[in-house]
Amino acid sequence: ANVSHELKTPLTSIQGYAQALLDGAAADPQRAAGVIHDEAQRLARLVEELLDLAKLDTGQAALDRRPVDLPAILAAIVERLTLKAQERGVLLENHANTLPGLIGDGDRLAQVFTNLIDNALKHTPRGGVVKLGSEAEPGWITVHVEDSGPGIPPNELSRIFERFYQLDKARSGSGPRGVGLGLAISREIVQAHGGTVSATSAMGQGSRFSVRLPIIRPGDVTLARPRA
Ligand code: ADP
Numbered sequence: 001a002n003v004s005h006e007l008k009t010p011l012t013s014i015q016g017y018a019q020a021l022l023d024g025a026a027a028d029p030q031r032a033a034g035v036i037h038d039e040a041q042r043l044a045r046l047v048e049e050l051l052d053l054a055k056l057d058t059g060q061a062a063l064d065r066r067p068v069d070l071p072a073i074l075a076a077i078v079e080r081l082t083l084k085a086q087e088r089g090v091l092l093e094n095h096a097n098t099l100p101g102l103i104g105d106g107d108r109l110a111q112v113f114t115n116l117i118d119n120a121l122k123h124t125p126r127g128g129v130v131k132l133g134s135e136a137e138p139g140w141i142t143v144h145v146e147d148s149g150p151g152i153p154p155n156e157l158s159r160i161f162e163r164f165y166q167l168d169k170a171r172s173g174s175g176p177r178g179v180g181l182g183l184a185i186s187r188e189i190v191q192a193h194g195g196t197v198s199a200t201s202a203m204g205q206g207s208r209f210s211v212r213l214p215i216i217r218p219g220d221v222t223l224a225r226p227r228a
Helices: 002-022 029-058 070-088 106-123 182-192
Strands: 066-068 091-094 102-104 129-137 140-147 196-202 206-214
Touching (some): 002 029, 029 182, 066 106, 070 091, 070 129, 070 140, 106 206, 182 196
Parallel strands (some): 091 129
Antiparallel strands (some): 066 102, 129 140, 140 206, 196 206
């Protein structure tokens, strides 16, 4: 039901604007074309994320486990997103540089951190800061992504990882509207690594997302988590 609802809304809007263009009834054809373009883009993203979730669900997306240099991965993501941060007038600081190596799927972990940093940038107002930090404890490492955005209400903190869950639009950052699957996908990936992802937040001060991952060494081969 969720999926069909999410598909239907942009389709209805594409149909409506396309019909208006065909009838020559669109007051502003350029804008109508723009709406069609944006909604089609949103649909494409929705389908892509749904397919990704389906793969993770059925276990088809087997993790490609290799030794992972997490600080290098984080540095590469930060480098890639620095321009975007500058354009938004947000400072992006990477303090996550002392981390032991671990075994995992580097591409999938990069997807998780890209999503978290993207979200943090999207929700942080001009002049704000997004910070990456890290902690190590025996057997585990934790990477934090902290923003100085509006925060997430306490009663919604546990729900933002649910599929399709979105905070109300007024609070949903700027830029193209998401589909509420990014955090759900991130959680699946982290759990497949035997880890957890959580969030804390203070209204008006910001949010902090933490990814805690077990340090698995070569030889620890039996991490595959049987699906419930
Ligand atoms: P989307 O792709 O729609 O952003 P996500 O699964 O990434 O979906 O996020 C779920 C909800 O949590 C969204 O409504 C988003 O606005 C909110 N959210 C995610 N990260 C943050 C953050 N750092 N600060 C405030 N709200 C956030």
